[in-house]
Amino acid sequence: MFGWEFPPHILGGLGTASYGLTKGMAECGDMDITFVIPKPHGDEDKSFAHIVGAGNTPVAWRDVSWDYVAHRQGNCMDPQEYFNLRDHIYADFNYLHTNDLGCIEFSGRYPDNLLEEINNYSIVAGVIARTYDCDVIHSHDWLTYPAGIHAKQVTGKPLVIHVHATDFDRSRGNVNPTVFAIEKDGMNWADHIITVSNLTRRTVIEKYGIDPAKVTTVHNAVEPLSPEIMAIQMPRNPREKVVTFLGRITMQKGPEYFVEAAAQVLRKTDNVRFVMAGSGDMMNKMIRLAAQRNISDHFHFTGFLRGKQVYEMLKASDVYIMPSVSEPFGISPLEAMQVGVPSIISKQSGCAEILNNVIKTDYWDVDAMADAIYSIISYPAMYEQLKVEGKREVDEIKWVYAGKKVIDIYHKVMQR
Amino acid sequence: MKTICFYFQIHQPFRLKRYRFFDIGNDHYYYDDFNNDEIMTRIAHRSYLPANQILLEMIKNSNGKFKVAFSISGVALEQLEIYVPEFIDSMKELAKTGCVEFLSETYAHSLASLRDPDEFVKQVKEHDDKIEMLFGQRPKVFRNTELIYSDEIACMIASMGFKGCITEGAKHILGWKSPNYLYNSTAVPKLKLLLKNYKLSDDITFRFSNYEWxxxxxxxxxxxxxxxxxPETEQVINLFMNYETLGELQPRESGIFEFMKALPYFAEQMGITFSTPTEVISKLKPVDSLSVLHPISWADEERDTSAWLGNLLQNEAFDKLYSVGERVRLCDDRRLKQDWNYLQTSDHFYYMCTKFLADGAIHSHYSPYDSAYEAFTNYMNVLSDFIVRVKEQYPDSIENEELNSLITTIRNQASEIELLKKELKITHDEKVTKKSVAKAAKTAEKVTKKAAVKAEPKKSEAKPKIKKTTKSKE
Structure with a gap:
């Protein structure tokens, strides 16, 4: 498997999803998974997959001793592996910028020279593909498609690509041609394409012109919450309700619709507070909009939340809302439901396809959204039903089931 | 000798329009007229009207041997009167043949029998009045909303004077027994029970045009x-279904009308007769009594009331609705009472069902909402506005009982004044005999005025606030 992010060092939903899926597949048994990431930190969970760092893989021959390798990157990989990989260098890459071990440095993030990093990643993939034996190659998101294609060319094994998002979702239509070319190339080479929702599946079929027969939807799932998160207790004001928006404040997430809905609700009641948690390029605009609507005294901005803060915010909320304009899947409402917060999501989110005990509205339908918020905060039965049934529902959405579907797809492509 | 008892149900709710929370307190009209009109007209033209025609033909061709019973909810009748008045005429024509019996039920197709006995009795009466007014016969057999029945309900039905009741032949109640007999209630032995044969009924309702069957x-x-x-001994086969089955659920192209038309012919050949529920009850003797502790209905696999009152949402809405029941009955605002009826219709609760098993599909098929949550939100918003209106009628601080006595006082006010006036007149007459005519007239005028002034504040001193409200209404 080729991935870009892996917990605990994640920047977005991609890492969480790749991690959950891999773990779920491992739980199905009879799997031997090698997971390649650009830059391991050594604190990744290695219990269910063998993790190989692209940044630790030599692409140019260096005469180094066992002890030196162990000293340099022993925390991330067994030194023996380094030498195995070194035996499979297939061309001279000394013209590239390599370090004392003959490895290319990766940031593992989304730097400005991202395209160069993607290219380097596929070069390294060649070495890795020659070293490790495999039956199927699986690439997560466009960053790793070139690596997957390269590995397929080297080994002749089937390639499965996993579309977590397309550039159409990220840009709201203004597609970057380079990114589109990489995505399209990956889809053409792939023996099978997995999408995270039917919404994304349609995009792949319609916008990228892919044969529907080779595109399958495997919906994402959620990891069960750890006991320490479940134990978080937040002080609550029983007279005031809290409605929370949590995510990047960008055009894709539809924050302006949340502000408008809040203004509608506040016209009718005032025992409710609205929180916009997160940061993004539209934050200042949203602050201005809230002031313009004259609701700033009930509308709050927290800035970026990380780790445990996210769950603290959720636990202090009565309603979670995600008015995304276009969301390939959207794991965060599932997380809100896990801690028992009733959720309102837009029909344009992938997760709306599998959730029943949430309220779904069109992202532009501010009236419906306001109505749903009002209903949850004023009718106790509504809150209770969504809370209890929502939690029950989301607890049944497990990565193991998603893993099984992916394994079925593997069997199918291997028979071909 | 076997007999078939056909009974058709006609019911359509007043569907609510999309009612947002900011409409609460501003907009007091709750109904989706366009949709209601559209649905009612469509069903009437595809099903009710042609089916009536067929039934009329069948009755005439069989010389009155074919018989059938109808149960039409009050809310459906109202809609039919507004949107498809020709149906009422066609029904009257059917009624004239004498082969059609009309059954009693709650006016609003409500679930009042499960919560509010007073409301239940009131609605049954209201419904029977309407049927009598339109079709000239007073129902004798009762059929509760969605065939809901229990021992408790049996007592209420019997006390209203009904001889028989129609309900579901639920497997968990019957056990090994067959529904094809007449039974009576354990709680009230004189109340006879007709049980739906759901296998044979569903063969027509659901399976008739199913190629995979x-x-x-x-x-x-x-x-x-x-x-x-x-078996030879089984005497009565009760085929109960929605009237939409003929023509809507099973479309005309499926041949359902021809199937119906051919039934009396084959029945005669095999020596099977048709009867109305009243005939069955008077002709046959009950073979056994049935005890039903928990309410049963004809819905879903469970045959219980969970389709309407199965989750938190439904129960909350139901409790909120009936919490104002007594208040609504106390007031006499016609529009309020009308809304009260429409809001009780069981369909509103059906839309809030969250059962996502085999029956979930059926639930969502009939619902105008995308989800149960949306149905709940919309209904609660409407209900909130309704409750605000009810509370505006009388101040919240007065208990229902106190209010009741006050209202009685106010209502009797007029007759009491009349009474006092009469008394005055008597005294006045006595005076006339004693004194001269001219003088007496003058005094009498004065006295009357005085008395009237006296009587007025005396009656209204109880609660001035209340007086105001009643006065403004008048």
Whole structure:
């Protein structure tokens, strides 16, 4: 498997999803998974997959001793592996910028020279593909498609690509041609394409012109919450309700619709507070909009939340809302439901396809959204039903089931 | 000798329009007229009207041997009167044949029998009045909303003077017993029970045009053959279904009307008769009594009331609705009472069902909402506005009982004044005999005025606030 992010060092939903899926597949048994990431930190969970760092893989021959390798990157990989990989260098890459071990440095993030990093990643993939034996190659998101294609060319094994998002979702239509070319190339080479929702599946079929027969939807799932998160207790004001928006404040997430809905609700009641948690390029605009609507005294901005803060915010909320304009899947409402917060999501989110005990509205339908918020905060039965049934529902959405579907797809492509 | 008892239900709710929370307190009209009109007209033209025509033909061709019973909810009648008045005429024509019986039920197709006995009795009366007014016969047999029945309900029905009741032949109540007999209630032995044969009823309602059914195609002689081959002792086969089955659920192209038309012919051949519920009750003797502790209905696999009151949402809405029941009955605002009826219709609760098993599909099929949550939100918003209106009628601080006595006082006010006036007149007459005519007239005028002034504040001193409200209404 080729991935870009892996917990605990994640920047977005991609890492969480790749991690959950891999773990779920491992739980199905009879799997031997090698997971390649650009830059391991050594604190990744290695219990269910063998993790190989692209940044630790030599692409140019260096005469180094066992002890030196162990000293340099022993925390991330067994030194023996380094030498195995070194035996499979297939061309001279000394013209590239390599370090004392003959490895290319990766940031593992989304730097400005991202395209160069993607290219380097596929070069390294060649070495890795020659070293490790495999039956199927699986690439997560466009960053790793070139690596997957390269590995397929080297080994002749089937390639499965996993579309977590397309550039159409990220840009709201203004597609970057380079990114589109990489995505399209990956889809053409792939023996099978997995999408995270039917919404994304349609995009792949319609916008990228892919044969529907080779595109399958495997919906994402959620990891069960750890006991320490479940134990978080937040002080609550029983007279005031809290409605929370949590995510990047960008055009894709539809924050302006949340502000408008809040203004509608506040016209009718005032025992409710609205929180916009997160940061993004539209934050200042949203602050201005809230002031313009004259609701700033009930509308709050927290800035970026990380780790445990996210769950603290959720636990202090009565309603979670995600008015995304276009969301390939959207794991965060599932997380809100896990801690028992009733959720309102837009029909344009992938997760709306599998959730029943949430309220779904069109992202532009501010009236419906306001109505749903009002209903949850004023009718106790509504809150209770969504809370209890929502939690029950989301607890049944497990990565193991998603893993099984992916394994079925593997069997199918291997028979071909 | 076997007899078939056909009974059709006609019901359509007043569907609510999309009612947002900011409409609460501003907009007091709750109904989706366009949709209601559209649905009612469509169903009437595809099903009710042609089906009436067919039934009329069948009755005439069989010389009155074919008989049928109807249960039409008050809310459906109201909609039919507004949107498809020709249906009422067609029904009147059917009624004239004397082969049609109308059954009693709650006016609003409500679930009042489960919560509010006073409301239940009131609605049954209201419904029977309407049926009598339109079709000239007073119902004798009762059929509760969605065939809901329990021992408790049996007592209420019997006390209203009904001889019989129609309900579901639920498997968990009958056990090994067959629904094809007349039973009576354990709680009230004089109340006889007609049980729906759900297998044979569903064969027509759900399976008639199903290609995958092993018995497809169902023909009239095959169907009658099944009934004929039932054990000799089984006397009555109760086929209860929605009237929409003919023409809407099973479209005309499926041949449902021809199937119906052929039934009396084969029935006669096999010596099977048709009866109305009243005839069955008066002719047959109950073979056994049935005890039903928990309410049963004809819905879903469970045959209980969970389709309407199965989750938190439904229960909350139901409790909120009936919490104002007594208040609504106390007031006499016509529009308020009308809304009160429409809001009680069981369909509103049906839309809030969250059962996502086999029956979930059926639930969502009939619902105008995308989800149960949306249905709840919309209904609660409407209900909130309704409750605000109820509270505006009388101040919140007065208990229902106190209010009741005050209202009685106010209502009797007029007759009491009348009484006092009469008394005055008597005294005045006595005076006339004593004094001269001219003088007496003058005094009398004065006294009357005085008395009237006296009587007025005396009656209203109880609560000035209340007086105001009643006065403004008048």
């Amino acid at each position: 092993s018995e497809y195609p169902l023909t009239a002689d095959k169907y009658m053959g099944w009934i004929n081959s039932l």
